[in-house]
Every structure is written in C-alpha cells, then in structure tokens.
Amino acid sequence: MRGIPFPKLIANFIATVERSGATILRADETSQRPLQLRILGPDNTTFCCIFLWTITPGGGGPAVRPANERRIQLTNVSQFPLRPGMRTIVGGWSDEFGVYAFWDPRRHRNFSSRSPSLQIRADVLEQATRDGIATFLRPSAEGREVVVAVDSPSLLWYIQNGEALHNTDTDTGAQLVHDLVSPAPESEQRIIESSGSENETIRRLELVETMRAFRESRFRPQVLQAYSYCCAVCGCALKLVDAAHIIPVSHPRSTDDIDNGIALCRLHHSAYDNGLLGIRSTHEIILNPSAISRLRDASLLNGLEEFRNALPRIIRVPASREAGPRPENLRTGLEARQWPKHLVV
Ligand SMILES: [Zn+2]
Structure with a gap:
C-alpha cells in the first residue's frame, strides 16, 4: 500500500474538519510537515501543529510482522515540538478503514531509530468504524501510550477535546472507552467506583466525563453527514x-x-x-x-x-x-x- 502524499492528506483533513462546522485559518501554505492551523470550532479555538502520515500494513509482509499490525512511518521529522498553547497532533489516516488514529507526541520526544514507526492494530481501527472511537494501549519508550482512533465525524472533537484520552499509562484504556461509548444505565458509576487507588478513580472520572462529551458531540456531525451537509428543505450547503x-x-x-x-x-x-x-x-x-x-x-x-x-x-x-x-x-x-x-x- 502506497502512502498518500502529505498535501492530499492535509486537504482531506481540512475538508473533514470544515464539514463539522469549524473554520480553519492556515498559518502558511507549506506542503511540508508539520502544518500549523488555527481551528475555530464550536467549542473553542485550537492552535495545532499537525504531523500526518498514511497508516499502512508496513513492509515485510505477514512473515515478518503480525498480520493485523498497522503503522505510520515517521519520515522527514526529527522531533515533535511541545509548546504551551499549541496542540501537537501526531496521527495517520487509514484509507483501508476510513478512520484516523493518533499517537501521543509527549511520549515520543526522542526517536529510537533513524526510521521510526508507530503501531496500531487493525481490529482497533475497525472498531472505530463501528463505535466512532476506539483506543489501544502500546508500550513506548516513555511508559505505555494510549493510541486513539476516531472516525471522520469525530475528528474535530478529538482535536479540540480528545487529549485527555491519552493521559494514562495504566491498564484502563481500551475496554473502558469501549464500555463508555454507549454505557448501560448505572455502568458509568460502577466504572468509577470499581477502582482501588485515588489516582485511578480520578482518572476514571475524567474518562467518563470525556466520553460523555464525545457522545454529545456526535449528534451534529452525524446528522450533517447523513444529509450530505445540505438543508433537508431547500438543499443549500454553504456551511449554513x-x-x-x-x-x-x-x-x-x-x-x-x-x-x-x-x-x-x-x-x-x-x-x-x-x-x-x-x-x-x-x-x-x-x-x-x-x-x-x-x-x-x-x-x-x-x-x-x-x-x-x-x-x-x-x-x-x-x-x-x-x-x-x-x-x-x-x-x-x-x-x-x-x-x-x-x-x-
Ligand atoms: Zn434551507
């Protein structure tokens, strides 16, 4: 599978975010990574520095790598900048599943090899196509990292609110996010209370709140996508x-x-x-x-x-x-x- 060129990845990314109702101000017209954008969304304004690649099965075939491994290859980059007031986003687009996946740049300050790659599993990407979101815990050089996969309607939500999902290195991750996509009555409270340590309880409370916001955020982009971003009465689009x-x-x-x-x-x-x-x-x-x-x-x-x-x-x-x-x-x-x-x- 060939990688999609960066300008095309960015054009699709911007179109997806604009369709969700945000307005984008580009800092420059560069075709090189990273791209700096100011995203004026319904909730807030986010200044982002975006690194984006194509998610592919990786080289070598199934004899060398697990069949369900997918990855981004971090080409032409030596470091991810971390600055206050700026959200650094490191991710990939999977053409195979039609979803995005994002890694935590705070855990990749130093690259261990000359051609590093970041992995995710195919079944996690597939789950994001069904639930709109899925997470995956992977070992990294600096503790364990939560990788987050989202579908197109939830891309803007992830950019503006999804950082909290990365804030863990304990084992709560994937299953809890899945349980919280459409929780049965009372299960949120059970999830919060079923933990021993105080830190873990705080983390679970934060996760429950993040996922509540996620569910609320789905209404607008899902409805707009279903109607192809046009008024059901007059057919006009125009972001109106x-x-x-x-x-x-x-x-x-x-x-x-x-x-x-x-x-x-x-x-x-x-x-x-x-x-x-x-x-x-x-x-x-x-x-x-x-x-x-x-x-x-x-x-x-x-x-x-x-x-x-x-x-x-x-x-x-x-x-x-x-x-x-x-x-x-x-x-x-x-x-x-x-x-x-x-x-x-
Ligand atoms: Zn109308």
Whole structure:
C-alpha cells in the first residue's frame, strides 16, 4: 500500500474538519510537515501543529510482522515540538478503514531509530468504524501510550477535546472507552467506583466525563453527514446548515440519536423551531396558519409569499433509512411546538 502524499492528506483533513462546522485559518501554505492551523470550532479555538502520515500494513509482509499490525512511518521529522498553547497532533489516516488514529507526541520526544514507526492494530481501527472511537494501549519508550482512533465525524472533537484520552499509562484504556461509548444505565458509576487507588478513580472520572462529551458531540456531525451537509428543505450547503433536534432538547422525550436529528439551514431551522414551518411524519412540508396569523397581528408578514413559493412539497432524506427522521419523532416535534392538532400527522 502506497502512502498518500502529505498535501492530499492535509486537504482531506481540512475538508473533514470544515464539514463539522469549524473554520480553519492556515498559518502558511507549506506542503511540508508539520502544518500549523488555527481551528475555530464550536467549542473553542485550537492552535495545532499537525504531523500526518498514511497508516499502512508496513513492509515485510505477514512473515515478518503480525498480520493485523498497522503503522505510520515517521519520515522527514526529527522531533515533535511541545509548546504551551499549541496542540501537537501526531496521527495517520487509514484509507483501508476510513478512520484516523493518533499517537501521543509527549511520549515520543526522542526517536529510537533513524526510521521510526508507530503501531496500531487493525481490529482497533475497525472498531472505530463501528463505535466512532476506539483506543489501544502500546508500550513506548516513555511508559505505555494510549493510541486513539476516531472516525471522520469525530475528528474535530478529538482535536479540540480528545487529549485527555491519552493521559494514562495504566491498564484502563481500551475496554473502558469501549464500555463508555454507549454505557448501560448505572455502568458509568460502577466504572468509577470499581477502582482501588485515588489516582485511578480520578482518572476514571475524567474518562467518563470525556466520553460523555464525545457522545454529545456526535449528534451534529452525524446528522450533517447523513444529509450530505445540505438543508433537508431547500438543499443549500454553504456551511449554513445546523443539526436541528426534531423533538426539542427541552422536551423529556428528546434524544441525541440520529433519528431525532435533521439538517436545516439557518433560515429553515429558525422557521421550524418557532413553529412557522412544520414537517409531517409523511415528510410533507407545511406552514402553520396560527403562526401566520400571529405574524399578521404583529405586522411581520413581509416575505411570506417568497418564503412559501420556495418550499418543495417534501423534505430530502438521507439515503440510508436508519439515518432518516423517525416518523414518531416528527409528530412529537409538531406537538411540542404546539401545532394545531388537526395538522399533526
Ligand atoms: Zn434551507
């Protein structure tokens, strides 16, 4: 397997981060590692120094290396810079599995050989395609290292919040992260309490909180990806599209599951949330006569005809059925926004 050239790796990396809603400012137009970027994300701004390679099976074939070993070869680099205020990211893209994996630069201050490589297992990459995230513990020159694999929807989250996952050299790693991707009720507390030492309890608490944030962060990129980053009503992209909750967050039956999400541009998101525009369980788009009459009373009807004429009859839904809106959620979404009962279908 040939390595993908650095400029192409970076172009894909930037496109993935931009699709998740971040804005990227490039410090320079270099085609050499590392690339320095300022990433203005939904949560915060991160200044990153990025080293990226292709993850490959490595040379020599199965006779020399374990069949499930994958690796990045650290070419053309002698040291990873570590500076306060800057996040140094060392990772690779696996074309084979369609996921990224990241190592901990703090554990690789000195390279032991002239052509060093960093490893991960194929089954860990595969697990990240299913769960969105997976970790792997490997020995390194400076203690044991947690390697983190994430899928594209979680790349931005990893860059901005994922560093905490590397902060361990104990054996908690991979299995706990897996258990926390969709934990059974009460299992978070059990995981925190099942440890002996105080440090380990603190570490587990931090891990539980990190993984909670991970699960919450999945909603937006998963919904946007399912709708190809376009508004379900008008089809516009232009990074003007939000992941809207069908059943509003304030409602007791609201969830962050993909079938309670819909991609809507800012205009149609506002119109949906304030009850002017509705989407029936049949996917039909309707306007609310009581909302229109309230707008009339407030002398705010300007633009209604243009707005109405631009609407298609039905919404566009994702190709995959499971990623589409659940009919029951669409009905509850209308009820929660107090639509007249006879219009709720
Ligand atoms: Zn729209």
